Amino acid sequence: EAGVAQSPRYKIIEKRQSVAFWCNPISGHATLYWYQQILGQGPKLLIQFQNNGVVDDSQLPKDRFSAERLKGVDSTLKIQPAKLEDSAVYLCASSLRGLAGAPNTGELFFGEGSRLTVL
Amino acid sequence: KNQVEQSPQSLIILEGKNCTLQCNYTVSPFSNLRWYKQDTGRGPVSLTIMTFSENTKSNGRYTATLDADTKQSSLHITASQLSDSASYICVVSAGVGGGSYIPTFGRGTSLIVHP
DSSP, rough: OOOOOOEEEEEOOOOTEEEEEEEETTOOOOOEEEOOOOOTTTOOOEEEETTTEEEEETSTTTTTEEEEEETTSEEEEEEHHHHHGGOOEEEEEOOOOEEETTTTTTTTTEEEOOEEOOO | OOOEEEEEEEEEEEETEEEEEEEEEEEEEEEEEEEEEEEEESOEEEEEEEEEEEEEETTEEEEEETTTTTTEEEEEOSSOGGGGGGEEEEEHHHEEETTEEEEEEOOOOEEEEEO
């Protein structure tokens, strides 16, 4: 079974430039997440999709970040314009929408991440 | 507000020794708790999952415990190996109905195993 695919793995840009990250979740996984992980910290949720609808985007800086999952499969996260503090690893994860209480329900499968450096 | 607190922030041990990582949470309504291992430069990978009725679960040299009354979990690593060097993240999920879950992440414990 193919895992979560992300690209690019690494990106270096200057502040005020824009960048886009792409994620293809595991086939059949209805839920897709984007996380921001700053060095030395745990992942911070940016946005959670259920199919092509948004479940939670309360921590997404909407003045500069946007994300879409138009067909309920792959997703794109965009940052425009980038700031120095956006330097981080952007992790995409997916999970099955499962039965309440069922074992292994809700396990997140992560991609390798996209490392962004803003100069 | 749902929160997950982990301790210690970092830990250094010698190869072959045991260690225990802690996780305290305030997540409602509680659905399950997972421990993830994140190697440097990689995405996190699930080690164990525990639901409300489970107290202990093992996965090889990893043993997780859950006390739902005190809302605490621990991850015990036995006979540590160099490959155990990683960040260990506690993730507690709230069930929001319809088969959907919202996970809350801890900041992780960075474990370094020295030879």
